[in-house]
Amino acid sequence: MKFDGTQHLFNHDCKPGAFYENALEFSLDFQIYIIAVVLNAKDFDANSRMLMLYDMLSKFLHNRVHKYTLESQSQHEYISKINFYIYPTSNMQTVGLINLGTKYSNHAYNVSVAFNASIKITEILKEEYKIAGRYN
Numbered sequence: 001m002k003f004d005g006t007q008h009l010f011n012h013d014c015k016p017g018a019f020y021e022n023a024l025e026f027s028l029d030f031q032i033y034i035i036a037v038v039l040n041a042k043d044f045d046a047n048s049r050m051l052m053l054y055d056m057l058s059k060f061l062h063n064r065v066h067k068y069t070l071e072s073q074s075q076h077e078y079i080s081k082i083n084f085y086i087y088p089t090s091n092m093q094t095v096g097l098i099n100l101g102t103k104y105s106n107h108a109y110n111v112s113v114a115f116n117a118s119i120k121i122t123e124i125l126k127e128e129y130k131i132a133g134r135y136n
Contacts (some may be wrong), residue, residue, distance in 0.1 A: 022123040031114045038107040039079045050109045061086050091116035
């Protein structure tokens with residue numbers, strides 16, 4: 001995984017990137033690399049293993065919002081709600097067979113995909129969270 005950028009994380013003169021009403025919004029750009037090592041000359045499944053991993057990753061991330069609720073360790077009267085949405089910003093990029101030159105294997109297949117994660121963190125008093133949960 002390689003992080004490429006942080007949008008609005010340090011831009012404090014606008015709503016995203018600065019706490020307003022106990023909330024913070026920002027985005028992260030990153031790339032995920034999948035490498036499948038070719039074990040020997042008869043290992044014809046290395047490329048399909050890599051594509052299966054990419055397929056599982058795509059199905060896991062496709063149109064999903066991930067939501068978590070955490071209790072604050074330092075301030076016990078607050079909880080933090082974390083919502084993030086991850087979506088691809090590029091298609092799968094493959095370079096085919098690459099040369100490793102290691103003692104285990106000489107070759108591997110490699111693909112990469114660029115993603116963006118939009119993240120929102122909200123800090124809420126526990127009492128307000130319980131009341132809102134009753135009516136929703």
